[in-house]
Amino acid sequence: MIGTIAFRAPRPDEGAQLWELARDSERLDLNTPYAYMLWARDFRETTVVADVDDELVGFVTGFLRPEDPTTLMIWQVAVDESQRGRGIAGRMLDELASRTGAAAVETTITRANEASVRLFASFAERRGAEHTVTDLFAPEHFPGTEGEWEAELLHRIAPLRPEPREETEALDALEEAIR
Template sequence: MTISTDIKTDFHFRKPTKDDGAAVWELIKDTGVLDLNSSYSYLMWCEIFSETSIVADREEGTVGFISGFIHPDHPKTLFIWQVAVNESERGKGLGTKMLFQLLQREACEHVAYIEATVSPSNTPSQQLFKGLAKKLDTNCEIDDYFSADDFPQEGHEDELLFKIGPFQKK
């Protein structure tokens, strides 16, 4: 399937900068479901991985963020670390729109796969990645990846690996 470059939206998509780190940290915190990392990590993420990450803005500020990177061992794979959408924007397809915007970037020119880990209870993320595979008319393989025992803190769920692809871009 070919990825369309015609993305109509009233969101403003852009590469993050270190100046977005605090707003991204707040957005992640406010989701209440994503692992909240240190504010320093989001400053670094927005600075170092800006080519493969994305911020979605509206007049009221940052309403969406995806952190991603090209997998060092698999240069055709974009690994998505976190997808955060402000509660006021959920159900509007923002996560999918951000993913399509990322795939159009020069940094993702050779990407033919997307991978992400998702906990079993995170139904919205599971639907996002399954829906993306359907829109790309490609496979979505789901495998065990990290078990709850792999994590040092109690209460962390297993993480399933979603692998979407291969797909082609125009």
């Protein structure tokens, strides 16, 4: 399915669809359906969904950090497999950062998640921001058996340029077309 992409805040009744996208991604830590329902209702201003021809094909969930409301913490990013490679994830990040007026973006990523590392590095470049990576949660911070969890590294991207660089967007589109 290739169609026009529209970005918007989720509707409260779309939480189940967010959960399905997260589940079907097979890459995200899956929360309960109830959590996604609450996210679509209570964090809709800091969440963006992507529609292609009126079908929900992606989302980015986030929140403004209570200790620093100028920092947007990104919780999860998901794009339907049929839509990957179109730059939707990066465009959702740009949309959400612009909509919230965030001065900084943070997220946590494991070392093994190379796709997410590339996504956020590309976002930092488009926004002309410094991209720093520091340890946040070591494997021993998590419950369960040894070796079950990977370390979560904090990626901080700041200060953000208000809008992405146009020339970088054009290069991203060209890069996606080549893939």
